Amino acid sequence: MIDVLKYLILFFLVFCAVFVARTKDMLSAVIIFAAYSLMMAILWLLLAAPDIAITEAAIGAGVTTLLLVAAVSKTRREE
Amino acid sequence: MQFLGSFLPVWIVMFPMVMTVVIYYVEQRSEKMRNALAVATSVVTFLSVLALYPGVMAGKIIEFELFQILPNLAVSFRVDILSFSLALLSSFIWMLVAIYSIDYMCKEHGCNRYYPVLIITLASCMGIFMAGDLFTLFVFFEMMSLISYVLVVHEETIEALRAGYKYLIMTIIGGLALFFGIIITFELGGSVSLSNPVPLISEPSTLAFFAFISFLIGFGMKAGMFPLHVWLPDAHPVAPSPASALLSGIMLKTGAYGLLRVIFHVYGIEFMQETGWTVILAVVAVITILLGSAVAITQDNLKRRLAYSSVGQMGYILLGISILNERALMGNIFHIFSHAFMKSTLFLAAGAIILKTGKKNIKDLGGIGRQMPFTMFAFTLAALSMIGIPPFNGFLSKWTLSLGAMDAGVPFYVLILLISSLLNGLYYLPIIIAAFFGEEQGEGHKHEFVKINEAPYKMLIPIAILAVSCLLFGLLPSNLPFDLSRVAAEYLLRGGF
Amino acid sequence: MNFSQHLPALIVVVPLLFAFVMPLLARWRKQWCVPVTLGAIIFSFAAALQMAFQVMSTGPFSYYMGDWPPPWGIELGIDYLAAFAALTINGVGLLIIWFGSKDLLHELKPEVLGWYYTLYLLLMASMVGIVITNDIFNMFVFLEICAIASCGIISIKESRDCIEAAFKYLVLSVLGSGAFLLAVALLYMVTGHLNFTFMAEALPEAMVLYPNNLLVAMGLLVVGLGVKAALFPLHVWLPDAHSSAPSPSSAVLSALVIKVYAVAMIRLLYLVFPRELLGIAPVMEMILWMSTLAIIIGSMFAIVQDDIKKMLAYSSIAQIGYVFLGVGLMSESALVGGILHIFNHATMKSMLFLAAGAFIYGTGARKLSELKGIGHTMPIPTIAFCIGAFSMVGIPITSGFISKWYLALGALDVGRPFFTAVILISSLLNGIYYLPIVVNAFFSKPEEAVPAPKQLPREMLVPLALLSFGVILFGVYPSLILGIVYRAAQLLLGL
């Protein structure tokens, strides 16, 4: 069960990573990246590391995403 | 007294260096003072070298280690008979050139640069001759080469800068080759000291051969050896005449001196005879002689012709080194003396002509002998000596060299010397004949009475002294340079101890 | 309480502390910025000096952060190399920022000056941290501080080239850090330790079990640090970054920052990896050839440059090659030469960049062709430039000669005269691009009349004079630092 969840998340991560590269809209790329970060946080919970999971959720998915959004809003949205 | 004696080499090197700084500061106040100081420095240096005479003639070797830079690598001084001979010669000619410069340079720009450079070059030259190890020799060699760059480009014309650039690049190549040679010597021998009782490298190996080639390139570059002489005919003509005299008369000899040191101290005479590496030197020396003499004929610029003549004459010296027997060495060292006297005379005379008439090309020199009889007379003496006509010192050195070649069983070298003498005649005699018997150039002067228009006496006296020495050292069978050469040759063949 | 026992920590922390205070000072007490910066670096310099004496008299020592012994806590290890590098960093860094205190006034906007000093102090602290830490993850943290701070002192200048160069530098630095972190992970996985000493103990066993891991880690380390140190094919960021930055930044980047990465690599390769592994893996051979290419190609590129700072930057690529040549040859003399060259190049290159900065300050000229006749109008910087140039070429009695001597000797020691020849050829190439500048400065006249240059303030002349004096002093009397360098090389080689 845990194995299935693990692979699900791992494949989702790869999927996100590939889609970030493929999408033309910067804002969606940033959103996909946020999803990637959140999934990573969940993966780390699976690995029994809640401290980094919280930090990743707050910093990786939260602050980094906000910063990226800020940067996109200051520049162009299309690639 | 003992200490004083061993400190003297350091003094001889350091004194001009310190005086350079003094001159640099004095010259902002007074030009007279500057000139006087420059001359005084060279005179004091000459006298200090002379003070070494009793000790050195008694067979003593003065050694002094100043300080160690790296383990087994020190700045040290060492005076033996060979060092003494060359130091004496250089400081003497330097003194005359310094006197000559006073009047010659007064019309030139940038004297404030010229005099300090002149004096510090003297210091580095003394350093080369009195170096106690190859490293010190290398340091002063680089110093002299780089500083004399300033002398070469003194005029700051386009061609001077171009020649200077060539000179600089060649100097660096030479310096790096020397570095390579020295570091291999250090690696194989563990030291680069010249006072080692046995030669530093004892076994032939590829690395040792590389080192030999590097030394040949490094010192040969300075000596104007055949494929590396290219800078010389460009650099000597563009420099001011007193500087050309020093470049040709003294600084070329440092290359020959270095080769002597390398052959006798680094490899040793048996080593050289066994491996036969000197053949390389002999081949390039022969090419250098023939090439220098032949190309000189085609040159029209007077100083350029003299420069090519220097290339040829350095070939004699290199040939003498390659033969490796006593009489050849003696002739070779004596030729260092002779050539210094002759070539300085010629360049200084050429300088006087350029200063008074502004004529640089030989085709314009017709009748100059009537206008400047004294200068041209000195020129003639030196030129005849150059050709090798008997009572002059040029004859004596060539004669001794030929005897050495015969001793070594290579009469071929004698033939080369003869051919070269012939070529020398071909390019010197026309100048002399044109100067005394030729028609003066230019329309207006054709029938006028020629006014004697000699250079100032401060320039004439050095020329005279040098010209007379050419004659004197050829006439007297036992004179100081000849004795020194003999003792030095014996000393070197004994293994340098 | 023995104060001097805490120096290894304080040498890093004191600049950090002052860096933390600096933004406040810049806001409310502007005039204190410079003295505080200088004071902090002087303190670090004194501490480094004291540490160097200590290490020379009593041997290497270590400092346990938070009183936790090594495998658990972070250990700062002061060995000969670390003390030597810390001394170099603080000594040269002090002179550079002293010069910068005036030069920056005209290169930067006044409102960012405080930030410059902050970044500079952080940079100094992180560089010292990199060289003295004995913990590989701690080194990573300092590497990151160093990377951002060194990009920061480039992008602080108001010019779009600077931003572009800083971005390029940042991206490649991050790649390098990523590779480094991955290497840390791989090493930690098979050794279970982060401390150098403990890793070195665990590695022989790990080498039998997981050889691939170690080889990959080693490759990643060399690439990761090589990118930051601008080892040859990874140098693409350097010319832009070093030439567009403000002059003091160029000086500190070229003279110190890339060297620090080299020191880090030396420490990791020699202290952590077992001899046998260095033996099988062709890493040393790889470094050797990369550095050879760096030496030759860097010099070749430098020859064709027209911008003086760009030329100096390309020359740095060649010079870092010398350091790595010493690392790769693995003989005592060569390593001495390489380590010595870290110091010598730091002094020479900072002097050259500062002299170039002085020319730009005085005349605004950056092109080599505009520097004709500068020797008459700005004598002191030109003479300093000359001495630096001679030292670069390796003329005796300058310090550049000494390091070349050792490198050449080291190449002969291991029986590879080819590399001696490489060193000599590169000296020639150095001569080809340095000497014309010197010659033009003194013997050429400018094509058109130029206005008289601005007079340099004393704060700019004194560091230049001190650095030139240093180059000569360490060329004539290298024993001053040779002792510690020798010990460092012997320790690293396990002699």
Added chain:
Amino acid sequence: MRKLLVLFFLAVIMVVMVATVVEMPTIGDPANVTNNEVPRRYVEDSLRETGALNVIASILTDYRAFDTLGEATVLFVAIAAVLSNLKAH
């Protein structure tokens, strides 16, 4: 062309890394070399030695506090770099 080259380069890295991954110690195996005296002391003694329940907090702010100081400094340096960059232009 350049893209192909990059792909090739990355493929090479991937193959090398996968070969390494196959050899690596198994994830989660308690016998792994990483589970040595270092984490043991952290887990067993940190309560006594630092008084914190959260072992990671005790590592971060006590055993390896210097790293964390470095981390705070990274944030500081980022602020300094960003602000100086934004103000300069």
Added chain:
Amino acid sequence: MSITEIVLRLHANSYYFFAILLFIIGFHTMLTHNNLIKKVIGMNIMDMAIFLFFVAIGYVRGGRSPILEPGVNHAFINPLPSALILTGIVVAVSVTAYALSLIIKLYKHYGTIDAEEIMRIRGGGSL
């Protein structure tokens, strides 16, 4: 080693394998994309992959997160990698923030965030 064995090893080390895969994808994004913000995202993906790799090293089967309860004994995971990665995350966000500020400035100066266009405007070189 047969294919099955390799697959089994990869299954056992699946975190490592995927971490490497993500690393390569991030690296690829960073190298081939001209859009600078994409580069930054790629950089983050790459960093996260390394963090995943690191965290996986610290995992112990059946281990719990290292929050102690006085008097209770469990098997815990290795806390060291977690502590290290916390540092790593903060480093990554700092670098990202700085890179983004540079991008905003580049956009202001060049009017684009496309690396090739910037190169064209500057004339020569490569990013």
Added chain:
Amino acid sequence: MEDIIVRYVSRFILPFVQLYGLYIVLHGHLSPGGGFSGGAIIGASMILYALSFNLAEGSKKLSHDVSSILESTGALIFAGMGLISILLGANFLANGAAGFPLGTPGNLFSGGSIAIITFGVGIKVASTMATLFYSLIEEEHSHEHH
């Protein structure tokens, strides 16, 4: 971002978010989380405040002076604790060895310097995150080039 609902919800929810962040910071030594995660949560909440109201007001809440004081203070607390350890006779950044009271495990006031350092880090991270975001977004006001 002028949506009234967003504003209203934000006004209602933000204090809780900030309180949560503060909790995580203060309980860093007792439960998962710590200075970094808690600080980041507080920072994110300040960013959200700015987004849901407007930037001028957000900046007013955290002026440049205040943010730089906060940052320096946070970092100085950390380094200062290290120096205090030295003054207490231990090595830099020592905790128990320097004689900080470790307290009863499980208590809020336990762990010696850990809590103080975590608090310093929290301040630092929160203000840094907010400042980074503000300064990136603020660009607009000072420059109107493109």
